[in-house]
Amino acid sequence: MSGAKWRSIPEMALSAGDRFGDAEAVVDGALRLTFRELADRIRVAAGAYREQLGVRKGDRVALWAPNSAEWIVAAFGLLAAGGVLVPVNTRFKDTEAHDIVRRSGAKALLVQGGFLDREFTGPRGVPVVDLTSGFLTSGAPLADAARDLGEDDLADIIFTSGTTGRPKGVMTTHGQTLRLYDEWCHLAGLRQGDRYLMVNPYFHIFGYKAGLVASLLRGATMLPVPVFDTARVLDLVERERVTVLPGPPTLYHSLLQAPPGRDLSSLRVAVTGSADIPVELVRRITTELPFRYLMTGYGLTEAGTVTASRPGDPYEAVATTVGRPCQGFDVRIADDGEVLVRGYAVMRGYLDDPAATAEAIDCDGWLHTGDLGELDEDGRLRIGGRKKDMFIVGGFNAYPAEIEGFLLEHPAVAQAAVIGVPDERLGQVGRAFVVACEAVSADELIAWSRERMAGFKVPRSVEFRDALPLGATGKVLKDQLAQDQEPQLP
Template identity: 80%
Template sequence: MNTTARWHSIPELVRSAASRFGDAEAVVDGDRRLTFAELAEQVRRTAGAFASAGLGPGDRVALWAPNSAEWIVAAFGLLTAGGVLVPVNTRFRDEEAHDIVVRSGAKALLVQNGFLDREFAGPPGVPVIDLKTDGFLGSGEPLEREVGEDDLADIVFTSGTTGRPKGVMTTHGQTLRGCEEWCRLAQLRAGDRYLIVNPFFHIFGYKAGLVASMIRGATVLPLAVFDVERVLELVEKERVTVLPGPPTLYHSLLAAAGGRDLSSLRVAVTGSADIPVELVRRITAELPFSHLMTGYGLTEAGTVTASRPGDPYEAVAGTVGRPCEGFEIRLADDAEVLVRGYGVMRGYLDDPAATAEAIDPDGWLHTGDLGELDAQGRLRIVGRKKDMFVVGGFNAYPAEIEGFLLKHPAVAQVAVVGVPDERLGQVGKAFVVPSGEVSEAELIAWARERMAGFKAPRQIEFRTELPLNATGKVMKDQLS
């Protein structure tokens, strides 16, 4: 078993993919088709464009755009110029995104105006480049800078229970080793056609998607917005073989698949939420998939555990598998899942206190998830110590949402919890003590204008008071 990746950096991987796979299709995005060789050339020229714009090794650039060929060229071009990628969630509103752009120290912001009928403005003093219209991509002289495995590759922001997103720092070497292991467990192979529904701003889409495809020579088909009819059309037309996503994706596929030719599908990968045993059975019995992998991962460490081929339905559905190569797992006295291994982040950007709180002196990452281990060493996630809930595959943090709602002049106190939802798994419900006149519809609409849709509460319940314990903390177990 390899203990290190075969490449020292993501740019080296992209160049290697060009030499190994040459004229094979690397990216299919609508009418745009790029071979691996063409992609590598576009990446080199985009690296030159970044250099011409004054961006040097270690400089950070934020990328606030949907899945597209342009996103891929921009990201790999930036890394080839020695820069550090800061992906930004396209569902974020300006206030949320600008906070990340400013705190990351990004020297430029790349956007795609018009996506979801929005204009993506940058914070004051940060140049904004439109990926589709500004002619920036591929506009420079070909450039390749020396990038090493210990150099920082990206800063991916993830929210925490303090309510403020934290920047997770990861190196090229960590990413490459983790993605090679993911490829092996997911059984990704050369010639696969990989429809990437998971957003590139998330490590599932960016690393287990783009980087993994460069490793194995799979064709990337980026999807900007999930639409089940568009997914079915692409599976048929492009003979898609690999289709990862949250459980909601497969629910939609099963409901709409009648009469469509999905025979090309081979690999399914999920794990963003609890999966019913019956859904696992249906994915493999009613759809053509011959391999279904579930797993457990987090931005701070990548993919930590995964199921193995041959695992029974109950194990695939009820657990998140066994530790991946290079990772250790143990449970603390309170059943919190602790993780140690090569993939654990270098730390949170400019936040040594939060880093020390998350990673103890022995190198164990405290995940905030509560778990159990079965007799075969498989991990089962049983709860979330950090009060997080998952909306359609996206992590939502009550403290962050509460912070936004408290900015409304009619909100005196608020507590947010996750409640069950048939389609999305969980959604947010806010318990509000008002200080003025406001309706449920008005407050929900106000929230949707100021935060990502998955964060905005779907239900509001007004209370005259919230249940508090002796120290003044809200007892959320008494809210439902």
Template identity: 75%
Template sequence: MTWPTISRMVLDAAERFGDAEAVVDGPLRLTFTELAERVRVAAGAYASFGVEPGDRMAVWAPNSAEWIIAAFGLLAAGGVLVPINTRFKADEAGDIIRRSGAKGVLVRPGFLGADYTAPDGVPAIDITSDFLGSGTPLERHGEGDDVCDIMFTSGTTGRPKGVMMTHAQTLRMYAEWCDLADLRRGDRYLIVNPFFHIFGYKAGCVASLIRGATILPVAVFEVERVLDLVERERVTMLPGPPTLYHALLDAAGERDLSSLRAAVTGAADIPVELIRRVREELPFQSIMTGYGLTEAGTATASRAGDTFEDIATTVGTPCDGLEVRIAPDGEVLVRGYSVMKGYLDDPAATAEAIDPDGWLRTGDLGELDARGHLKITGRKKDMFIVGGFNAYPAEIEGFLLEHPGVAQVAVVGVPDERLGQVGRAYVVRRGELSADDLIAWSRTRMAGFKVPRTVRFLDELPVNATGKVMKDLLR
């Protein structure tokens, strides 16, 4: 079954799945019929607020039933969703909110003790207030080629760029994702991946509503809470980073995990032994790994029948309708229907990212084996991943250079047993400055995953003949 827009798919879920549970968030339990009605009411609230077709609204809040209603209600009003990373500080979020042209922003005040304030002139609405329930039911649908969301991703220039995706792209991609990940009608899907990211929002909420699975949102990943929910709610679908599966293995035998059936994970380097243990020591019947990026969604995925080694050391083969090849310099290139429409208000960056033949430069380095399986070998643009969050050195360096005691700085990712990678800052000082002071200062200026965990002071940074810092030497 196909739909022209995401909002039509969401509302049609009421007809397809009726009184089955759509969302379970603490004491709140919504059927698909009830969710559809709340989405229509929220659409009316946006219309009363002044949202017209094509207008943008930002959502800066953690995983919750309210986030789901806010997002799909906006789409049902004809609006465009701009999700904001909940770990961002006010200045980081404010820049994105302003440049997206959002008419307003829905926030969750006090989440993680942060200051969720909108920039001057942009109304902030408490997502837990009566706003979403204040409208007259409304449906205002557009076309499949309309932009449905703008998700901001930082680049090596340090300036976040808004990735524009359409309804049709999203629906086709995540309908296939349901098959690849073995998501089934009636599944109970615990979503620990944040909704502001495509994994949580599209491979989570959108996929669940396509297939008829129950969404169980988790605002903050805490192992004991996840285990409690798995036991109490009989969770069947549990995607997440490798650290999640380590925690499940540690709890096996002490907690009832028998309901778990489908696992989905992804990382540049997963131990083969971890995949073997997940399959042999936990009740999962299927394990999928894949490779994706905001600019193209899920590009490759493993398939049923892949070996433990395939799943652990490669990210599978291209999804239907997509092509993957390796450029002469080793960069992974992707082409096909799911490649973004472009970066918001940035034709130069769009042209740099997508060549005239439609190939998207991913910035990742990789290899294709004789069977067409892709292996990611590095990151051309020096990005590193901290506990599942993408961290971009140039952006972090820009913040650190605002400190009066920092004359020069270079940031690299270094291995970390718990988080996979963390940042290390190499700093040329201007006057007195301690590592502890700089780290503490950083925590007030940027999201926690961006803050360098260690600082090394140098008299000068190593540079090549053109003046570029040689980060390979620092690593």
């Protein structure tokens, strides 16, 4: 990890004030901050953490709030004070959030009351501070901000989504993040002066690290969006001349369905990645929207961005794979098809959970991702879905991501999700949940599927929805779809 330009994330963030000066750093409604002004606010916030909360090196503070300028100042101010950041998913209920705050050992909890028409409470004994209370501007600028931090010090504990069990706290250092997301900037083509619209939530690595950290590394203007709304995003793209718009596949579905006449010509870079991004969506992003470059990639909280496409990659490779490993990563496929990852950016472990850490990272240092995939002859990774999502139809393995990709080739299908449901004869069969953009019947989709897929892959039933249930990061919540599904009789 040696040879890095900065020893810590806050040292890098504060240096942006000198590197980019009066260039615009943050645009959040009427608030506009230059990089120099942002650095000043971070130092003042660091002073507030020290003076009012007694935060010292290694102390943990949880941040449970939506994307905003205040989130940026709060997070980097905490890091500058030597603290460890614990972001909390804004969609979590109080009980879920309190569990994370307690287990992280957070010294305090910062919230934004009123977001999504709710109040955010803390567990007993943990001070709760509202971001809009004036706390962030109440300190004296911290003279020794980030001075004692090194690249091997713990920077953050980011909890997994909890969709596969109780959330686990992923521990990552300053040096790991700085090295990996400097490369991410290069691969994504992020450059000084870019205007980066941030719909990815900051409590997730896509929003925090591939968003805020990357923008401070390169000098891109950050435009936080607290809740995704297509009309608001379109307005911001036009008014602010947004150039970079990463997001989950659902973001690009929304743009493709936007009414005509909107000026999106400033858009240059799209970045997406998912175990279930369909080939057809990649084609439409690159041919029907003005983006001049699309980066696809694969990552997870436990390791950050692991693979990515490269500028100049052929269209077919971008459309069918998530690219090659980033520098410093090794990727291989286990005998059962699971993707294994090894490299400098793999987490230091799960917080206070050595058993789960040992289960995830084997004795040779390979992280077992839980994703299924294969490597092509050029070393590019193709993701086939989650091990847990696979269902078995009469002895044959069926992978939802593959079936969804086929369904999305139908012109009437805007979004699709497939799960396995019990079947008396075959054990399990597929059920498709579809958001349609034009009239189509279930029988038509099933018949269409039979012409394109092996019989065991064809969904036996189709349920139409106005929308699919999505988590805050844009992933379809298949556990919700699976609830209360009745067995399909032969």
